[in-house]
Amino acid sequence: MRFSVVSCLVGVLLVFTAAAPVVAQSKISAEEKAFNDDVMAGAALMVAGNPGAAGHYFTEALKNRQRPQLYSLILLALIESGELPAAVKLCSQNVELARRDANFHYWCGRLSWLNKDRTSAVKSLENALSLGGDSPHLLMTAALMQAQTGNASRAALYFTRLIRRDPWILYTRLYPSPIAGLLFALEDLFARSGLGASFPHALSALALRANMPDLSRQYLEAAWKGYGTPPEELHQLRHQLYRAWGRPALLELAFSEGIKAYPKSVHFRFHSALRLIEQRKPERARNLLLEVTVDEPKSALVLSLLGLTQLETGQVEAARKTLAYARAQNEELALLDYAEGLYLQKTGAPLKARDALQRAVKREPTNTQFGAAYLASLAAARDTKAQEAEQKRQKAIATYFTESQDYEKKYQARLEALEKLAAGVKSGKPVVFPAVCDLQCLVLKGYVELAAGRPWNPAAVLARLGAKDLWFPALPLHAWKKEIPTLAGEKLVVIKYFQSVLPSQLD
Structure with a gap:
């Protein structure tokens, strides 16, 4: 069975990560x-x-x-x-x-x-x-x-x-x-250090790496205002942040403004190539990636994607050379394993292809594209036992994605309703509170009372908060966890981070 790079690369999380911002220190000892x-x-x-x-x-x-x-x-x-x-x-x-x-x-x-x-x-x-x-x-x-x-x-x-x-x-x-x-x-x-906008920029990058997108956004906005003209690295960071944020409109804004401000950016051209692949335009993606390699000739990530597009457009020998050069960079990438697997499959080496695709799945066990290609390689090898095990694993993966998407949908709906309620309350306009009021809603009611100069007793709210494990919780308050099986028959713990404390954590 032939697998196309075009088929579902949109599901592959690929971020061309820029170097951490260097805190400006030009006028210090x-x-x-x-x-x-x-x-x-x-x-x-x-x-x-x-x-x-x-x-x-x-x-x-x-x-x-x-x-x-x-x-x-x-x-x-x-x-x-x-x-x-x-x-x-x-x-x-x-x-x-x-x-x-x-x-x-x-x-x-x-x-x-x-x-x-x-x-x-x-x-x-x-x-x-x-x-x-x-x-x-x-x-x-x-x-x-x-x-x-x-x-x-x-x-x-x-x-x-x-x-x-x-x-x-x-x-x-x-x-x-x-x-x-x-x-x-x-x-x-560093409050009085005079380091300028590069300091909140650095904090934003640290917060994002620590899976705290709301803190990252707070620092990013401070850096954005401080720079006046945001540098390319901050545009890249904002794009990466909104990939984690889970709101398509914000992600589109970050991408469009970033590519407009820095049309020669390796990061944004790479993501432009991903979009072209999603749109089933592999030739244009290949040509764009060739341009990117002029500025970033040793990125195994860029080279891996270029090799895939070359393979997809019939340039098999060029793909071989590109993937060999990518492997020479000594980076362990699931995308590179996947690309090599498809190349080996196409050039008549099914057992080696199976091994390469198995490595890709081990590195990224939740990637459905890698899993589908690996399953096809097992079918081609007539490995019935391994095929059945992989089908069972992929069924669990599919269940995970369904549950994850359902959870995120409910979270976003609840959060957006609370954000709308909070905006109304802060504006001072009359608002209608829901019949069933959760803890955040109760606090907003209290704010209305305080703003009107009336007394409010927060004892009930504090009692409910005090019943929660808020200080050293086993799972961060803005995270959701699921266990899914891996190839080795073990459990893989997947943690998804959200842009706020989950309202359900305070129920």
Whole structure:
């Protein structure tokens, strides 16, 4: 059975990832540059899942410059790496410099709460607020801790202060993970650095890599305004962000504005080629990718897609050379395995084709195109047992996609209804609340009362929030998880991240 590159590449998640933005440091000393480099290198490592190495960089930065926020960064690295006794010890050392930072008190309070020392936890949050810390996450946490330790009046004070500012409680930043805490600490550390728009640009990239699209968007919008004329890298980041955001209109806007502003961008030309493939125009896609290789001659991703289009348009020998050159770049890519599998299939090497396609499926087990091609190779090899196993696996994959799409559809519908309600409430116009009011809806009702100068008691809302696992949840509050089988007969955990806390998480 012949498989065309045109058939369903639209389902392949391909992002030509630009290098991380470099924070502008043209007018600073060598010592300050070394300090900034250590901090940002540590941040990148922590987001990449290596908090131990991140802590090393933060410690080196502390040797260079004594800044209170560095103790928060070191504490967060310890928490993220699971070294909770060491984190508690750091909190207990009463380092004078560390105790000048509101976020250091905040995370020490979170640790105390985790260890069921509620008195110390409440005191730490009070210390954070007394230092002038008025960030939304401080107010939310302080309100919940006060409510659960019986101080209803103080809980109401903090919560109403938060809600008067903004009644939307589905921001992920209200319930920060240690990675979100990292970003907040970086904000404070570089607040007066004069780094300009490149700094929120860097934070946006870190937040997106950490699967926090709402935080990424917040930083991206700050960078967008700060630059005046956004650079190509920020256009690319916005395009990548809206791919994760799940709203086609925003994605189309990011693409059209990006390609218009930077028509020679490798990123946007690559995605233009993907669109041409989706439109069943492989010749035009091939020609465009050939142009891209002039500027990006060693990208295995670009070369793999070029090889596929060459194969699709009958240029078999050119495809062989292109794919061999892609393989020489020593990158492990599922798309390259898939392209090689189709080439080997076309040139009469069915067993090698099967092996290549199996590698592609192992790398991207939820990719339906790779799975279909692999299943066809098993049929060609008359491997009935493997064919039956793969059919069973693909049935589970199909079930996953159906459930995922249904879940996302319901989430978007619910979120859009809440966003519409919130917009009406903030405008000050009369709104009709639904008969069944969820937690976000109840908070919006409270905001209306407060805006009208009437008293509102948030005790019921705080009690419901307090019953949730908000501080160290097994699954992020903006994520949905599903387990599906893999080729090896094991379970693959797939986590889908959304652009807000899931309203259902607060039900």
